[in-house]
Structure formats: structure tokens, C-alpha cells
Amino acid sequence: MPKKSRRSQIALVIALVSTAVVGALLATVRESKAIPAWARKYNADCSMCHYPVIPRLNSFGQQFRRAGYRTPDEFGKDQDVTKVGDFLSARIRTRFGYENKLDRIERTEFTLNDATFFYAGAFTKNFSGFVESEIESNGDIELVGQLLGVFGKSDRYITFRTGQMHTLTRVGFSGFDRPSGISTNPLLSTTLTRSGPISGANFALNKDQKGLEIAYVQGRGRLLAQVLNGVNTSGSGTASKTDVDADKDFQVAYEHILDDIASGVTAFYYKGTVPGVASDTAVSQRFNFYRLGIMANKIFPVRFGYFELQGGYIRSSDNVPAQVGPNVLGHATYVESQQYLTGPEITFLERFSLIDMEAARNTVSRKDYTAGVVAPVQTWLRVAAEYTYTTDIRVAGTSGHSALLELQANW
């Protein structure tokens, strides 16, 4: 074995052990039982709104979020906005990563994934706000700022949401919510058709965007429609220079909560346009695309706790101009299983995803095999570990092994 590789493996072991020791030490700190804003506001444990672990929501938590961060008995009632601690929260995610990718050097790295501040909640009878300021590891600041309006009764109401926001990923349900583990499902976090700089839309479903959403909620169902700016040439929906043309992107979705745990189904249709490769305003290179998909999950109470099965399918179509390249039709699918052990609150997860970026050529572009484990060791602290094996013919340096160990603290 080369000396360098052995050294990196030793470094990996040392890092894993020290992270475990830090985790164990933190786990013994009983005095600082800090819990985030809404848990403080409602004097509740995180499990009132989360399953199986923060930040993923359970059915009640999803209904709370839909209603502009208010519980059923708060509809039509004034809010006490003087208690700053009911609105203010912070999060730190620190990671240790290992990568061994094809044609790349083997690497290990400590990262501060993000330090994030939230100021969010219901401010009046009908209005709520959500501000998330995320300082990322490279120093960039990602901002989510949105205003929400809620009108109606607790079992039937209309909402609007506007600003710079998560569109469906991270605020949806049944696969669209934030992951139980560390990594976001590749169906949401990667482009589903793009194979190079000029083929397919540089668009991923998890990109934050600026726009307006109107939704109707009845019982456990929610029907929503969004008008969005879209993404720019680099695939960003939040950069100062975004997709400014008059052809807006549209998304409609219906999500239904199936039980009181966190099972549900979501169907969506996204239709958008992307600017050309060289310029955001070159008309000849603009083209339209759509994504059509369905995701569902079902959670079963079992002897040891809960067993979950998740899956989804997305059809992708890019109507690429002739001078740029051929049209692209893609298929992407995933299946995931999770096992939540009630006693120690440990969750195991396994996910397989397959992205076929061009059905006509019958080439599977990317496969991801992921296994992970996550557990809250304190109310404010969770530890997670995840391993992924990726094969990707589209992007050099993507295929291979990667592992992540994460400590996530929330106040």
C-alpha cells in the first residue's frame, strides 16, 4: 500500500475517533439543554414536529409548516411577538469527509458545512415570516427570506408565499423534505439530464428560487402552484443575476399526508425555460424543459420501532434547440428504506438512486448506493454517518467512494 494512502487512512481513523470522542463528551453535557425556537415556544420536545430526527418533519410538523408555523388552535389568534427566543434559532453543521474518487487523489477534509441563523414564525393572525441566513463553508451567504399569508380555518385555508425560498425540496413531504441522513437525494440535488456544458438543462429541483406560491389546504391535502424566475446559466435561482426574461417557470404539485407519522405522497409538474449556454439573454439558445414526477413513502410501526419504505420517479424532458444539441428525455428513480429504533432513537437508512439522463441511448448515467445512520445524542445535537458509492459517466471525478460524519447542533 502506498505510504501516502496509509497516512490518509490513519488520518481518517484519528479523525473518526476524535469526532466520536467529541460527540461522546458533548453527549454528557446535561446543563445546556437548548432547544430551537418553536420547541421553546410550545414547551415541547422536538418529536412533536419531527420524525425520525430533526430536521425532517412528521405529519403534524408538516401541517404546522403549511399553516405558516402555527398550530391548529392558533388560527385567527394574535401572536406574542415580544419573546424573541420563540423566533430565533441557530444551527451549526460540522463534518468530516472522506473521498476516494476515480481519477482523483484520495482526500479527507474537516468542513464547517454551514452556520445558519433563523428568525421565523407567525407574527400576526394571518402573516408569518421566515428568514434563514446560511454562512456556507466557502464564506458565501445563502439567504432564504419569505413572507407567508394564511387565510381561512384550520381545516381549510389558502396560503401565499413570496420571496427567495425553497420551492418544494426541503419544504415538501414524502421524499421532498430534508433528509433524515446527511446527503440530499440525487434526484433532487443533481441535474437529471445534463451531461456536459451544452446538453440538457442546468437545473436541479433543490435550487432555491425567487417567486410566488399560492396553495390551498384542505384536511391533509395541499394543492400548490408556483410562479418562479427560474435558474440562470450556472443553475442558480438566487444569484443577483438570475433568469430575468418574461418566460417564467411554473410548478404545480399536490401532496397528501397519509397518516399521523410521516407517510405521504407528492406528485409534481415543473415547466421552465433555461437561458443559453453563453448568455442569459441570447434568444436563439433558450429552450424549455419539464420535470414530472411522483414520490411516496409509507411508515409501518413494527416491533423495534418503525420501518419506512420510500420511492419516487421523475421523467425529464429538455426541448433543446437544434443548434445546441438533440432533445433529451431522461428517467430517474430511487428507492429508500429507513429503520427507526424507538429506544435509542437510532435511524438506519439505505438508498439506491438511478439517473438515466438519456433514454434514447439507453445509457444509465448515474447510480448512487447510500447507507447511513443517525441519532440524536442530545435534544440539540445529532450525530450522523453516511457512506455513498457513486458511478457517474457524466462528470469526471464523481465516481467512487465517499463517507461523511456530521455533527449538527441546533439552538
Add this chain to the structure above:
Amino acid sequence: MLAIHGCGGPVRYIRSVNDGPDRYVRLESRYGHGQGYGYDGAAMRFTHPLVLGEPDWGKILKGIRVQLRKRLLTIGATEAHPEEAFSESEAQYLARYLAEAFSIARPDEWVVFCLSRQRGEGGTLRGGPGVTEMTTGGFFVEGGKFHFVLANYRYAVSIPSVQEQIRDDPLRPAGDAFYDLVPGPHQTARWLDTINTQPDLTKPLRAQLSEMVIEYQPFLALPDEATLAPGGRPPLEERLRTLQRLRDQGLITEEEYRLKRQNLLDEL
């Protein structure tokens, strides 16, 4: 009698004293896995049975006080003060069935309880339909000391199957505690990681139980006012608000309200 074999936990033998859909008092012996509050099941010998009247149990229960925990970022929060752990109706229910349960309890049996209600029903915590608030724990007497072990206090649950799990094992904490027990005269309080002699892998790592030990004979000899925890008397503003609420709810007359209000103001 019902025997329950827990997954990795103790074997529990349960006798019902009173069982309702939203609350119960039971007798429960726990064997194996180093069970029994630091005793092996076979060696466990509580001072049971114990005969006390309902009024005495009521006084002991009314003397148990809790206070909201101090946490980070509670900026702008109102000052927390000790309050009675059990509402009037909860204390009445428990007093009645504790009297019955302790009179028939065997030396290896805990008296365990579960109280649940929808948030917003008689409580001050928000949540409304969809959130059930659960309080569970157990009691036993050892020597001249009455032990109250609290596993879950006003614990908010939104998933029915979790509610069932908490109801199933009232001595298993389900999550974080946000109240502290506040000791008064002849009372001491402490936190417990487990009621077992061995580490308990069946409960969340982050969860703890709290325990209050009461020397019940000298405690019962105290006059009612003296059973309050230090600082246990709510501030005047709080008592005035309570008085006003009682009048608004028609529980006291206008005349009683004025008289009591004047008495409170005279304290200034």
C-alpha cells in the same frame, strides 16, 4: 394480571387499579435487566402496602411543584416560577387511586400512572387538536420516604403510536424534559439517567427521569402553607390574574372576587 416482556427491557407484571382511555393508575413489578430502582427485582422490597387517606395523598401531590427549565435564547420570556405539578382534577384523581393502590401494593410493586389530555384542554400550553400532552411516572415508599419518579411531564405527542408507547411503559422517558421538580420542605429532587442498575438502552440517550423524595410523615404534619417550595408562591400579578380568571369562569362570585382581591392588594 398482565405480564409484558419488553424488548431488551424488564419483564413487567401489571395489575390495574383504574384504567381509562386517557389516564390510569396501575401496580407494576419489574424484573430482570437490573430492574427495581437500583435493586434486583428479587431483592426489591418497598414498604408496601401503605395506608394513607385521600386527603393525605392530596396534600402530598399538591406539594409537588415544577418549574419551567431555563434554556438558551429564552430572550423576552416571562420569569418562570414554581407551580403545582398536577392540576386540581389530576390531583383528585391520583389521590383517590393512590390511596387504593398503596393499600394493596406488594413490596415489589411500583404504583405507576399515566395522565393524558389534548393540548388546550384545561392546560396553558399551546398545540390544540392533534397534540396530546402526557404525564407519566411512578411512586413507591421505602422506609419513611415517599419516592415520586417522573418520566414524562406535559410531554407533547403528535403521533398516536408514540402515545401508545408512552402509555405502555410509564417509567420510560420519551424525550427531553423542560420542567424541573422544585423541592420544598422535607423534599429533595434529583435527576436519574435510568431506574435500572444497568444502563438502559431502551430509552433515548438524551432523556432523563426526575425524582422527588419526600419524608412524608413530617411533610404531612406541616400546615398547608408551609408545604410550598421556596419562592413557591406565585407573584401577586399572577395571583390577581388567576383570581380574575376564576371570576370570569363563574367559579367564584363577584363578591368573593372583590374580597380576595382586596386581601391580595393588602399584602402590598
